[in-house]
Amino acid sequence: MEKHGYAFNVRIPISVGLQTINPEEFNFQDLPDNFTTISVVPGVEFFVPITKHWMIRPFANAGWGTTFDGDESAWIYFGGVDSRYTFGWGKADLNLLNGLQWYGYSANPGESNAFGRFLAGLEADYPLGKATFRGEQLLIRPHLLYFWYFNDVDFRVFLEEPVSINQEVEIALAVGTKGLQKFWLLWLDRIGIGYRFSEESRGIRVFLRSLFDYP
Numbered sequence: 691m692e693k694h695g696y697a698f699n700v701r702i703p704i705s706v707g708l709q710t711i712n713p714e715e716f717n718f719q720d721l722p723d724n725f726t727t728i729s730v731v732p733g734v735e736f737f738v739p740i741t742k743h744w745m746i747r748p749f750a751n752a753g754w755g756t757t758f759d760g761d762e763s764a765w766i767y768f769g770g771v772d773s774r775y776t777f778g779w780g781k782a783d784l785n786l787l788n789g790l791q792w793y794g795y796s797a798n799p800g801e802s803n804a805f806g807r808f809l810a811g812l813e814a815d816y817p818l819g820k821a822t823f824r825g826e827q828l829l830i831r832p833h834l835l836y837f838w839y840f841n842d843v844d845f846r847v848f849l850e851e852p853v854s855i856n857q858e859v860e861i862a863l864a865v866g867t868k869g870l871q872k873f874w875l876l877w878l879d880r881i882g883i884g885y886r887f888s889e890e891s892r893g894i895r896v897f898l899r900s901l902f903d904y905p
Contacts, residue, residue: 697737699903703751705729729755731766735903747772747902755795762800768793774902785813787835787902811835811860813900818865826867831880835860835901860886864897 707727733751740746750769756762770791777784787809794804813833821828842854864882871878878898886893 695739699735699737700732701735701751702730702732703753705731705755726758727755728758729753729766731755731768733769743777744773744775747774762797764795764797764800766795772902781817783815785815785900785902787811787813789902806840808838808840809835809901811901813902815868823867824871826869829866829868829880831864831866831882831900833860833862833864833884833901835862855888855890858886858888858891860884860895862895862897
């Protein structure tokens with residue numbers, strides 16, 4: 691909903707994950723080769739224009755996640771404030787992104803945990819020649835993101851010693867349009883793939899929207 695330049699969205703993010711492991715590499719020989727997870731974390735976000743080029747987005751979400759193959763589950767929550775400053779540079783539109791965010795969960799069974807992080811990044815929109823999609827200019831949409839965690843984030847999944855992450859970097863490339871496009875039940879403005887890495891981790895991420903969605 692939008693009024694006088696302000697806007698808010700009610701969202702219901704749904705995530706589905708498929709994990710594949712080799713149990714022989716761990717001491718737990720009873721582990722399944724594959725397991726699937728799902729989470730639903732509804733929330734609300736507000737878009738507040740500070741100037742013509744600068745907008746902030748406070749948001750808050752809370753929900754629940756579980757595995758399909760076991761009894762493990764967790765209550766999940768996150769929130770924070772993101773900032774986007776937009777300016778032009780030649781044919782490109784650039785977006786400076788910043789954010790302060792807080793994430794946490796309460797597992798059943800298991801422990802509760804929470805962490806905060808700061809992010810800084812740059813998104814770009816560059817016209818892809820005269821190519822169009824559904825009547826809109828097609829854009830190349832790369833981004834570069836840096837994440838710094840206030841306290842180290844420990845990953846203990848099936849490992850005797852936790853893997854701690856303090857900083858991450860993501861490099862990504864996408865193709866899309868300025869306006870949202872509807873595909874079945876999805877609204878998206880890009881299709882992209884990102885590579886996120888740190889000293890202790892590597893990962894591939896597929897995404898369909900900007901980290902800072904437009905209202």
